[in-house]
Amino acid sequence: xxxxxxxxxxxxxxxxxxxxxxxxxxxxxxxxxxxxxxxxxxxxxxxxxxxxxxxxxxxxxxxxxxxxxxxxxxxxxxxxxxxxxxxxxxxxxxxxxxxxxxxxxxxxxxxxxxxxxxxxxxxxxxxxxxxxxxxxxxxxxxxxxxxxxxxxxxxxxxxxxxxxxxxxxxxxxxxxxxxxxxxxxxxxxxxxxxxxxxxxxxxxxxxxxxxxxxxxxxxxxxxxxxxxxxxxxxxxxxxxxxxxxxxxxxxxxxxxxxxxxxxxxxxxxxxxxxxxxxxxxxxxxxxxxxxxxxxxxxxxxxxxxxxxxxxxxxxxxxxxxxxxxxxxxxxxxxxxxxxxxxxxxxxxxxxxxxxxxxxxxxxxxxxxxxxxxxxxxxxxxxxxxxxxxxxxxxxxxxxxxxxxxxxxxxxxxxxxxxxxxxxxxxxxxxxxxxxxxxxxxxxxxxxxxxxxxxxxxxxxxxxxxxxxxxxxxxxxxxxxxxxxxxxxxxxxxxxxxxxxxxxxxxxxxxxxxxxxxxxxxxxxxxxxxxxxxxxxxxxxxxxxxxxxxxxxxxxxxxxxxxxxxxxxxxxxxxxxxxxxxxxxxxxxxxxxxxxxxxxxxxxxxxxxxxxxxxxxxxxxxxxxxxxxxxxxxxxxxxxxxxxxxxxxxxxxxxxxxxxxxxxxxxxxxxxxxxxxxxxxxxxxxxxxxxxxxxxxxxxxxxxxxxxxxxxxxxxxxxxxxxxxxxxxxxxxxxxxxxxxxxxxxxxxxxxxxxxxxxxxxxxxxxxxxxxxxxxxxxxxxxxxxxxxxxxxxxxxxxxxxxxxxxxxxxxxxxxxxxxxxxxxxxxxxxxxxxxxxxxxxxxxxxxxxxxxxxxxxxxxxxxxxxxxxxxxxxxxxxxxxxxxxxxxxxxxxxxxxxxxxxxxxxxxxxxxxxxxxxxxxxxxxxxxxxxxxxxxxxxxxxxxxxxxxx
Numbered sequence: 001x002x003x004x005x006x007x008x009x010x011x012x013x014x015x016x017x018x019x020x021x022x023x024x025x026x027x028x029x030x031x032x033x034x035x036x037x038x039x040x041x042x043x044x045x046x047x048x049x050x051x052x053x054x055x056x057x058x059x060x061x062x063x064x065x066x067x068x069x070x071x072x073x074x075x076x077x078x079x080x081x082x083x084x085x086x087x088x089x090x091x092x093x094x095x096x097x098x099x100x101x102x103x104x105x106x107x108x109x110x111x112x113x114x115x116x117x118x119x120x121x122x123x124x125x126x127x128x129x130x131x132x133x134x135x136x137x138x139x140x141x142x143x144x145x146x147x148x149x150x151x152x153x154x155x156x157x158x159x160x161x162x163x164x165x166x167x168x169x170x171x172x173x174x175x176x177x178x179x180x181x182x183x184x185x186x187x188x189x190x191x192x193x194x195x196x197x198x199x200x201x202x203x204x205x206x207x208x209x210x211x212x213x214x215x216x217x218x219x220x221x222x223x224x225x226x227x228x229x230x231x232x233x234x235x236x237x238x239x240x241x242x243x244x245x246x247x248x249x250x251x252x253x254x255x256x257x258x259x260x261x262x263x264x265x266x267x268x269x270x271x272x273x274x275x276x277x278x279x280x281x282x283x284x285x286x287x288x289x290x291x292x293x294x295x296x297x298x299x300x301x302x303x304x305x306x307x308x309x310x311x312x313x314x315x316x317x318x319x320x321x322x323x324x325x326x327x328x329x330x331x332x333x334x335x336x337x338x339x340x341x342x343x344x345x346x347x348x349x350x351x352x353x354x355x356x357x358x359x360x361x362x363x364x365x366x367x368x369x370x371x372x373x374x375x376x377x378x379x380x381x382x383x384x385x386x387x388x389x390x391x392x393x394x395x396x397x398x399x400x401x402x403x404x405x406x407x408x409x410x411x412x413x414x415x416x417x418x419x420x421x422x423x424x425x426x427x428x429x430x431x432x433x434x435x436x437x438x439x440x441x442x443x444x445x446x447x448x449x450x451x452x453x454x455x456x457x458x459x460x461x462x463x464x465x466x467x468x469x470x471x472x473x474x475x476x477x478x479x480x481x482x483x484x485x486x487x488x489x490x491x492x493x494x495x496x497x498x499x500x501x502x503x504x505x506x507x508x509x510x511x512x513x514x515x516x517x518x519x520x521x522x523x524x525x526x527x528x529x530x531x532x533x534x535x536x537x538x539x540x541x542x543x544x545x546x547x548x549x550x551x552x553x554x555x556x557x558x559x560x561x562x563x564x565x566x567x568x569x570x571x572x573x574x575x576x577x578x579x580x581x582x583x584x585x586x587x588x589x590x591x592x593x594x595x596x597x598x599x600x601x602x603x604x605x606x607x608x609x610x611x612x613x614x615x616x617x618x619x620x621x622x623x624x625x626x627x628x629x630x631x632x633x634x635x636x637x638x639x640x641x642x643x644x645x646x647x648x649x650x651x652x653x654x655x656x657x658x659x660x661x662x663x664x665x666x667x668x669x670x671x672x673x674x675x676x677x678x679x680x681x682x683x684x685x686x687x688x689x690x691x692x693x694x695x696x697x698x699x700x701x702x703x704x705x706x707x708x709x710x711x712x713x714x715x716x717x718x719x720x721x722x723x724x725x726x727x728x729x730x731x732x733x734x735x736x737x738x739x740x741x742x743x744x745x746x747x748x749x750x751x752x753x754x755x756x757x758x759x760x761x762x763x764x765x766x767x768x769x770x771x772x773x774x775x776x777x778x779x780x781x782x783x784x785x786x787x788x789x790x791x792x793x794x795x796x797x798x799x800x801x802x803x804x805x806x807x808x809x810x811x812x813x814x815x816x817x818x819x820x821x822x823x824x825x826x827x828x829x830x831x832x833x834x835x836x837x838x839x840x841x842x843x844x845x846x847x848x849x850x851x852x853x854x855x856x857x858x859x860x861x862x863x864x865x866x867x868x869x870x871x872x873x874x875x876x877x878x879x880x881x882x883x884x885x886x887x888x889x890x891x892x893x894x895x896x897x898x899x900x901x902x903x904x905x906x907x908x909x910x911x912x913x914x915x916x917x918x919x920x921x922x923x924x925x926x927x928x929x930x931x932x933x934x935x936x937x938x939x940x941x942x943x944x945x946x947x948x949x950x
Contacts, residue, residue: 003806005670005742006735007943011768011803013732014734014782014942017722018770019083021779021840022054029658031078031664034719035108036705039075040257042248043068047075049246050192054777057214060165060190062198062247068540069194070103073161076192077137078108082721086135086159091182094141095532100163101139102486102510105478109719113135116144142167145185146178152185160186162212165193168204171212172221182212183574188269198245199636203229206241210759213244216851217571217856227858238636242855243847262538262546264573265408266563268552269401277558279319282310285382287433287602292331292376293324293383304598308427311559312522313435314393316428321390325383332376361809398551399438402521403696404548409517418544421515423500425533435521443494449493451502455485463881465486473700473714486510504529512536519549525562525594530572548573549940557607561614578808661862666720667704673728678702686715688722697724741811741946744802755798756805763948764788765822766799767941771833774936775841781833785826793825800949815947830939856922860915870904
């Protein structure tokens with residue numbers, strides 16, 4: 001627009017930034033606009049569900065695996081951030097922390113910090129008094145959240161996202177340490193629980209999750225069990241679950257989400273005799289009951305690590321043995337033992353850090369056990385023998401099998417027309433180094449790149465510096481060295497290299513959808529970790545089927561059975577969707593599953609024992625999959641709306657309309673207010689800022705964010721929450737707007753607007769005001785009031801269409817008095833808008849009141865049921881006393897009867913007190929709701945104008 005007035009700009013800015021009510025479908029418009037990701041209709045629906053009730057203490061988003069629950073939660077967090085509600089927390093498994101941080105930073109431009117014990121301590125040392133109050137979204141692990149219970153409770157969190165929330169489905173049990181800690185530290189905070197498997201084995205699991213969200217969703221566990229577990233009352237339970245559980249199934253979205261398949265490629269290899277001899281000797285060493293190398297309470301952790309490396313490469317085994325020998329020698333020399341040796345070793349190797357997180361409380365150093373010097377010397381000598389044998393091995397047979405796998409895999413890529421790209425995962429940084437050298441000397445020189453936790457090798461640093469030079473002055477550069485190094489290496493892999501050799505660091509938060517060949521050089525025992533690896537490539541946006549390569553050691557029966565278990569029982573390597581929801585959900589923790597497999601390796605000495613142990617583990621796993629319960633889950637949680645596809649389309653259409661509107665307003669404001677500072681290129685929605693209007697804003701090229709389009713090099717993405725975007729919006733909101741006459745030009749408007757054509761040549765009055773309502777949540781409503789000079793009242797949408805025309809101030813001083821009919825109309829619309837807003841909130845009030853009434857009924861029914869139970873017990877005891885065959889038996893029954901009757905009298909006396917107490921609590925809760933309904937409201941008139949349409 002060439003001509004635009006302050007009055008129009010003020011309206012556009014307030015329309016973009018106003019605090020919308022929870023019932024407004026446009027509530028997530030700001031987060032959708034700022035998201036650099038194509039959002040699907042079901043994700044919009046889920047985010048709106050999470051934001052739909054200002055009185056809700058939380059919801060469960062339970063979409064099936066692969067439907068993007070992370071994106072749904074990110075939309076909610078982004079919206080909270082845009083609304084300046086910025087105390088935001090994410091609790092997730094340790095292995096997902098980095099993934100969350102990168103998703104929020106890369107796709108939503110949100111500032112994020114990952115906190116653990118080390119970073120917490122460092123921030124405190126750097127002068128940050130409370131790292132939770134660091135003006136960033138905080139991501140922490142489950143164990144860290146439990147440990148920081150008291151600190152978490154001090155923060156007024158606006159929203160807490162809990163990922164993999166099925167870990168808390170036993171939170172109703174007093175023995176559940178994590179669940180009870182969360183209930184204490186996060187009480188009364190709004191929560192968003194994410195899980196694909198909210199119900200696995202018992203309806204009580206749903207109750208457990210409900211207690212994390214809100215203690216008033218149901219009564220106590222006894223009442224829930226009696227109402228729903230012991231009775232066929234599923235329709236009633238579904239009605240209550242529908243208020244806080246939302247689930248989308250894959251079959252609901254196949255219409256607009258194309259999924260590719262995954263295919264397994266298994267490559268066998270046979271270790272050489274010397275390799276097998278080394279394995280057998282170290283295996284015997286690990287199976288020994290006592291060793292100075294393995295402190296009792298660290299034993300399982302160290303042996304898991306050693307067994308992972310033993311199956312990885314000789315290079316990894318040598319490094320491990322050398323580290324153990326150094327540790328044993330220090331013990332012999334009475335030197336100080338590094339208590340955190342294993343933690344440092346895991347970090348050096350890039351092995352799964354979740355091992356430490358899950359077992360941190362089990363660490364202890366050597367117990368008060370005397371050291372037998374001769375025994376210790378003998379163990380050192382033994383380790384020296386293993387090292388000597390390992391150094392005789394030049395190249396592993398498995399590495400030659402890798403060449404075969406790559407040849408076959410790349411042939412598949414050629415057949416599909418997929419890029420010649422392969423990511424090779426290993427659990428050891430030493431193995432990574434070995435494979436880099438091996439591949440470079442066997443036909444892949446200059447075609448291989450490494451990716452690990454530090455990415456600071458000389459080669460990687462060179463790639464990083466070249467990437468920085470290329471992208472200087474663009475939003476691609478975040479300023480965080482670790483993040484930018486990761487991005488640089490992924491870009492190099494996509495554009496230049498053929499193979500990326502990656503440690504577990506690449507399984508967290510990395511998008512490799514341009515790669516279709518995944519090679520598990522080392523196969524983790526944790527099925528969740530395997531699924532996470534494959535998910536880096538097999539994800540939404542992948543254009544080709546994904547081939548997953550695994551290796552089979554022909555001389556290791558246990559390795560074969562692990563492969564069989566992961567392949568056949570977990571469905572990890574074949575099909576459209578990968579790992580089964582039911583199986584992954586049933587194992588609770590992948591780390592615990594690893595421990596079960598470790599027990600087999602440690603205890604079984606023969607192939608027969610290995611076979612029997614794996615058969616037992618497999619049968620236990622199958623027993624956990626309760627088919628009847630899975631049917632119940634589907635009945636309780638799935639959509640019954642026959643028009644679900646149409647509903648999703650409507651959400652998508654409305655969202656796109658809002659995005660177009662916001663984009664138009666934002667671009668218009670920016671062009672008007674940044675004209676003195678920038679050169680604009682409207683056709684590309686691009687501008688060059690040559691002078692900064694504020695010290696915290698960088699000069700350079702800016703591109704208005706557009707879905708599906710890449711941003712040119714050395715260009716900043718222009719978002720609402722960018723410092724420059726916030727600058728122009730805030731400036732526009734508070735522009736001076738006197739009462740003036742504005743001429744609006746319809747003759748040159750590029751669209752035909754039927755509702756405006758009758759107004760051409762007419763004039764009248766227009767007013768903009770703001771209703772601020774402090775109710776269950778703060779909400780703002782813009783009120784446009786328009787009237788023609790012949791007293792025709794204009795609809796709000798016509799008023800907006802007028803303001804979207806080009807306008808020029810024709811008279812800057814208005815002497816004509818504002819008509820009383822117009823001011824009366826404004827006052828009427830003010831009252832009408834307030835009444836409408838309160839009516840909408842009345843819906844929330846009634847819904848919450850019904851929840852509280854149900855909660856009270858649950859508790860009172862529980863008290864009455866306890867009285868009924870004791871009555872039944874008394875009748876039974878009377879009958880048993882009459883039928884007693886001996887005097888002693890009769891006397892015993894009479895004593896039991898007297899005790900039961902005393903309990904009955906006590907329950908009768910207490911039931912009235914319990915009823916009164918519950919009713920008092922219910923009435924207090926409802927009274928508090930009534931007081932919240934309308935705390936405060938006020939109207940602010942921004943301006944009146946005279947208008948004329950030409």
